[in-house]
Amino acid sequence: DSGVTQTPKHLITATGQRVTLRCSPRSGDLSVYWYQQSLDQGLQFLIQYYNGEERAKGNILERFSAQQFPDLHSELNLSSLELGDSALYFCASSVGTSGGYQETQYFGPGTRLLVL
Amino acid sequence: AQTVTQSQPEMSVQEAETVTLSCTYDTSESNYYLFWYKQPPSRQMILVIRQEAYKQQNATENRFSVNFQKAAKSFSLKISDSQLGDTAMYFCAFILPLLYGGATNKLIFGTGTLLAVQP
Numbered sequence: 001d002s003g004v005t006q007t008p009k010h011l012i013t014a015t016g017q018r019v020t021l022r023c024s025p026r027s028g029d030l031s032v033y034w035y036q037q038s039l040d041q042g043l044q045f046l047i048q049y050y051n052g053e054e055r056a057k058g059n060i061l062e063r064f065s066a067q068q069f070p071d072l073h074s075e076l077n078l079s080s081l082e083l084g085d086s087a088l089y090f091c092a093s094s095v096g097t098s099g100g101y102q103e104t105q106y107f108g109p110g111t112r113l114l115v116l
Numbered sequence: 117a118q119t120v121t122q123s124q125p126e127m128s129v130q131e132a133e134t135v136t137l138s139c140t141y142d143t144s145e146s147n148y149y150l151f152w153y154k155q156p157p158s159r160q161m162i163l164v165i166r167q168e169a170y171k172q173q174n175a176t177e178n179r180f181s182v183n184f185q186k187a188a189k190s191f192s193l194k195i196s197d198s199q200l201g202d203t204a205m206y207f208c209a210f211i212l213p214l215l216y217g218g219a220t221n222k223l224i225f226g227t228g229t230l231l232a233v234q235p
Contacts, residue, residue: 002162033222043207045222056220088159094221103213104151105223107161 003027004108006091012114018079021111025072025093031055032074033094033105034066038087049074050096081115088112118143120210122226129198130234136183137193137229139208146170148212150184150191151223156204164206167191195231203233 003026013019025032034046036059045058049068060066063081068074078085088110094103119142129135141150152164167175167184174182179199183192195202208226 002160031221035223042227043223043225045220045224048221056222058220058222090161092161092223103221104163104166105221106163107153109158109160112159 002106002108004091004093004106006089006108006111008111009109010112010114012116013081014116015081015083017081017115018077019081019113021076021078021089021091021113023074023076023091023093023108025074025091026106029093029095029106030072031094031096031103032068032072033092034060034074034076035090035092035107036087037090037110038084041087043090046076078113083115086113086115118145118148118210118212118224120208120224120226122208122229124229125227126230126232128232128234129195131198131200133198134194134196135198135231137195137206137208137231139191139193139226141189141191141208141210143189143210143212145212148210150182151209151211152180152182152191152193153207153209153225154202154204155207155228156201161207165193198233200233200235203231205230 005024030051046060048056066076090110091108092105148169150167154162165177179196205228209223
């Protein structure tokens with residue numbers, strides 16, 4: 001158990017809908033990262049938050065947004081869902097923001113999203 | 117841009133034997149970090165081992181060790197005394213952190229090697 005929690009574990013929804021994925025980082029970690037794992041794109045970085053502020057963006061679609069709250073949990077919002085958004089969405093956390101060995105990213109169990 | 121390549125899509129090994137998974141990467145930087153993550157059928161991403169590029173000594177974690185060849189940009193994972201529980205997808209990952217001038221702290225993953233441990 002990494003200490004990172006994600007809810008829900010599974011989500012089935014229809015095209016055009018909106019969903020919210022939730023992540024709670026490890027105790028003491030200030031950085032949260034979101035990754036998408038799909039069959040055709042592999043593991044892709046979406047976005048990073050540090051202590052409530054956005055720090056970096058990756059291949060995140062405009063239909064997707066995220067935020068980190070004062071209690072440090074984070075939510076990833078996916079809207080106008082398409083079939084291609086079906087994937088495993090991971091949240092990871094680390095201590096700070098400088099990165100590297102000292103701030104190894106630990107992953108949650110993921111949320112499996114299926115868009116029908 | 118940094119890239120990570122895992123050229124072995126699938127591998128198989130007998131229980132108790134040793135197997136080596138290959139990974140190469142491309143970067144022009146001298147300070148960075150490398151990781152191996154394991155993803156078993158449960159799909160959880162589990163850290164296996166990590167290596168700092170400025171350290172010449174290869175990292176080891178129990179039955180897992182790496183062969184880090186910085187000049188060759190190679191970072192292979194050796195699993196000794198393979199166990200059935202080692203059956204998983206293994207991902208090699210690279211990070212050029214903000215600490216060393218990276219634009220983000222994102223992990224860049226290879227495409228993975230599916231390892232099957234046979235009884």
